[in-house]
Amino acid sequence: MYKTREVKVGPYILGSGHPVRVQSMCNTDTRNVQATAAQINLLEDAGCEINRVAVPDMQAAQAIGEIKKRIHSPLVADIHFDYKLALEAIKQGVDKVRINPGNIGAVENTKEVVKAAKDAGVAIRIGVNAGSVKYLKSVQGKMDLSDEKWAEVMVNEALEQANILEQLNFKDVVVSLKSDNFKRTVLANELFAKQSDIPLHIGLTEAGSFLSGTVKSAVALGTLLQKGIGATIRVSLTEDPRMQVRTAYEILKALGLREYGPNLISCPTCGRTQVDVTGTVHALEERIYSDKALLQKATGLKIAVMGCVVNGPGEARDADFGIAGGKGEGLYFEHGQTMFKLPQEKWVDFLIQKIKDWKK
Structure with a gap:
């Protein structure tokens, strides 16, 4: 140093x-x-x-x-x-x-x-x-x-x-x-x-x-x-x-030197994927990074958007808010707990609301 x-x-x-x-x-x-x-x-x-x-x-x-x-x-x-x-x-x-x-x-x-x-x-x-x-x-x-x-x-x-x-x-x-x-x-x-x-x-x-x-x-x-x-x-x-x-x-x-926005984890997708991971991630980032207040709320959170059941549940369970995709829907996890299934069309709005409601 x-x-x-x-x-x-x-x-x-x-x-x-x-x-x-x-x-x-x-x-x-x-x-x-x-x-x-x-x-x-x-x-x-x-x-x-x-x-x-x-x-x-x-x-x-x-x-x-x-x-x-x-x-x-x-x-x-x-x-x-x-x-x-x-x-x-x-x-x-x-x-x-x-x-x-x-x-x-x-x-x-x-x-x-x-x-x-x-x-x-x-x-x-x-x-x-x-x-x-x-x-x-x-x-x-x-x-x-x-x-x-x-x-x-x-x-x-x-x-x-x-x-x-x-x-x-x-x-x-x-x-x-x-x-x-x-x-x-x-x-x-x-x-x-x-x-x-x-x-x-x-x-x-x-x-x-x-x-x-x-x-x-x-x-x-x-x-x-x-x-x-x-x-x-x-x-x-x-x-x-x-x-x-x-x-x-x-x-x-x-590098662990500054916090800025969420740690957004997402998979690269493959032939097993039956949900739109790419579109979801892009929409999430656009919403978060275009809103200063939301960006501050999201800072420090780990959010996972995964496409299938291979690595999805493990990554989603390790996040503050995580979704492991299935066929047109996903299993939602919160702070390590399995919660419920969620249709893909609701993922973005749901996660944005979770960020807004989050109390650090």
Whole structure:
């Protein structure tokens, strides 16, 4: 287990054994206050705890104040090249800025950002992505390094950037080291964690489409989280940002690090199945995850929807609420007790009502 310093972002303390927080990033135009705030509200309903927005120009930076009035979660401003955007974002009440000291010009620019951040209690995240490290410029795009060497290059750049802030006596720093390559990402984060007590925001960059990106992210982030590496997590998918949030929670839930929604057990179905397990599970998930109050009620419950009598009764009996399917119906179990038979067409509404009535 790696011990890190504590960094405050909004109401959350990151690092040093505190819960791993789930983060996402808006894909709206930040200058469009209404659209951006609306998307953040949806992300908050999905459980997103920290949200990030791109700040490409001064108009976007100036929109942050109005966006903050309409949301409840901490906001991160993603800034490159222009330190004045960071100063304006801090002035507008942002909770953290993502900025690399090395790409905003003179040291005096960094000093101004650090002073403003200190005065406002705003954290700074340094982000190193494999696709934009300084090494690429020096070799004109030749990327024939081993994964181990890539990790070393990324970590050296992150430490170099962090050292600029350390020399200015600024400690409220978070670092991210990301690649679209599983091995490089894991190696870089492990190497950094051995050399620094700065908390890490972990994720793969450009992870991909829903299925491939989820698998790749689960393997990489699961590897790091099991070793105690990671203060915040983002799953980068070419997908609705709410699915990024849900996927992040499912990874944390599978590792026993956070609770989020029910533990829904269902069989893959086979030739013995005489009920619609797939449709039932999809309908249940849609109802649960689209209703914030219901999602909170369902969190921590184990629910089983099984298709036949081979494994069905055992799995259903082991759940809080479980159904083992037969021919067009199923045997309902509650907390290990066999209850009664239930027609398949009533399964979804029945289980939803059970969740609503459940008293923890």
